[in-house]
Structures are given as structure tokens and as C-alpha cells.
Amino acid sequence: MTTSARRGWLGGTFDPIHCGHLDVARAAHAALGLNRVTLVPSSIPPHRPQPVASAADRAAMAQLAASEPWLEVSTIELDGRGPSYTATTMDRLAALGVDLRSLVVITGADAFVGILSWHRVDELLDRVSFAVVSRPGHPAPALRTALSALAPRMVSPESWQPSSHPSIVLVDAPTAPVSSTMVRAAIAAGQSLTGLVPEAVEAYIAAHGLYTGT
Numbered sequence: 001m002t003t004s005a006r007r008g009w010l011g012g013t014f015d016p017i018h019c020g021h022l023d024v025a026r027a028a029h030a031a032l033g034l035n036r037v038t039l040v041p042s043s044i045p046p047h048r049p050q051p052v053a054s055a056a057d058r059a060a061m062a063q064l065a066a067s068e069p070w071l072e073v074s075t076i077e078l079d080g081r082g083p084s085y086t087a088t089t090m091d092r093l094a095a096l097g098v099d100l101r102s103l104v105v106i107t108g109a110d111a112f113v114g115i116l117s118w119h120r121v122d123e124l125l126d127r128v129s130f131a132v133v134s135r136p137g138h139p140a141p142a143l144r145t146a147l148s149a150l151a152p153r154m155v156s157p158e159s160w161q162p163s164s165h166p167s168i169v170l171v172d173a174p175t176a177p178v179s180s181t182m183v184r185a186a187i188a189a190g191q192s193l194t195g196l197v198p199e200a201v202e203a204y205i206a207a208h209g210l211y212t213g214t
């Protein structure tokens with residue numbers, strides 16, 4: 001079976017989506033030769049701090065940000081079936097007929113450093129490849145020492161073999177030093193969002209009066 005059609009899977013709260021997220025998608029797309037990247041707004045377990053914007057608004061902003069032909073949005077984690085764990089989403093994709101060997105889960109290095117506490121992590125790492133992209137202050141190559149138990153699975157994009165056992169591909173590329181927290185703070189302070197979020201997302205935020213109270 002061919003695994004040549006490679007799809008990236010970038011989950012996040014996207015509250016709101018910003019230029020850093022798009023840089024992560026672009027970096028993984030370029031470094032791993034992905035055919036497409038799916039942005040996946042996540043639902044949050046009830047006992048964790050909830051997103052400020054509604055699921056519908058977060059998905060709508062992700063859709064507006066997905067302007068490149070290879071970018072798309074999935075609302076699979078927003079359908080009310082409870083908290084999103086990557087492992088259970090992978091179960092659902094597999095049940096839908098997706099070949100998980102063609103999928104690459106994308107995260108920032110700040111998120112991946114907590115991977116050992118993820119739901120069903122051992123099984124997850126054996127099932128699907130990861131692309132871990134540097135975030136300002138969180139270089140992906142540092143994960144070789146921070147997560148030394150997983151270091152044997154870590155490879156550079158140049159040495160990655162998509163058909164091999166699932167790997168952790170470290171992508172050391174620059175991304176915009178932006179966070180959703182920073183964007184919400186800028187809105188609350190009445191500052192411009194130019195350079196922080198795509199123009200269409202800025203217009204959506206203004207039109208819907210989002211984040212003005214945070």
C-alpha cells in the first residue's frame with residue numbers, strides 16, 4: 001500500500017488562530033513534503049480552563065486563515081463527543097478508513113514536551129508520526145535531551161523515511177513569536193493585530209466583538 005499522500009494534522013485551541021500557527025503549518029508542509037495540512041480546533045475537557053471564543057467562532061476563524069490551497073479545517077473534535085484526545089481522534093480517523101501511516105501529527109515544541117502525559121501515549125507514538133516545530137524559546141532539537149527516552153525515535157526532516165516505523169521529526173524552523181494569549185491581550189488593550197493574525201481573522205474578530213472583555 002502506498003503512503004505517498006502525506007497529511008499533516010495540526011490541533012489547537014486556536015483561540016484565536018494566529019500567524020504563528022500558520023508558520024507551523026507552513027514549516028511542516030515544506031520540511032516533510034506534506035500534500036495538505038488539516039487545522040483541527042479542539043474541544044476542552046470540562047475541568048480545564050475553557051476557550052474564550054465559542055467552538056463555532058474558533059472554527060470560523062481557522063477557516064478564514066486556511067487560505068492556502070493545501071490548508072483545510074476539520075471540525076471532527078467539535079461535534080460534542082467530549083474532550084479531544086489525539087489518541088481517540090486517531091481511533092475515529094482509523095474507523096473512517098484513514099491510513100494513519102499517511103498522517104503526521106504536528107505540534108509546537110512547547111506542546112510536545114508534555115507528550116509523556118498524553119492519553120495512551122505509547123500506543124499513539126507507535127501509530128502515527130509527529131512533526132515537532134520549534135517555537136520561539138522552545139527549539140525542537142532540545143527535545144533530544146528534554147525527552148531523552150524518546151530520542152531514538154527522533155529524526156531530522158532530511159533523514160525521515162515516511163514509510164518506516166512512526167517517527168518524531170524535529171523541524172527547526174522560525175515561527176512568528178505570537179501566542180493566542182498575546183493576541184487576546186492586544187485586543188483587550190485596544191492594540192492593532194497587524195502581523196499577529198491574518199487580516200481576515202482580524203476583521204472577523206472586530207465584526208463579532210470577540211475578546212473585548214479579556
Ligand code: ATP
Nearest residue numbers: 012013014020107108111135175176178179180181
Ligand atoms: P495560548 O496562548 O492560548 O496557549 P497558543 O498560541 O499556544 O495559545 P494553541 O492553540 O495552544 O496556541 O497551539 C496549538 C499548537 O500550535 C500547539 O502545538 C503549539 O505548540 C503550536 N504553536 C502555537 N503558536 C506557535 C508558535 N508561535 N510557534 C510554534 N508553535 C506554535
Ligand code: MG
Nearest residue numbers: 110111179180
Ligand atoms: Mg498554548
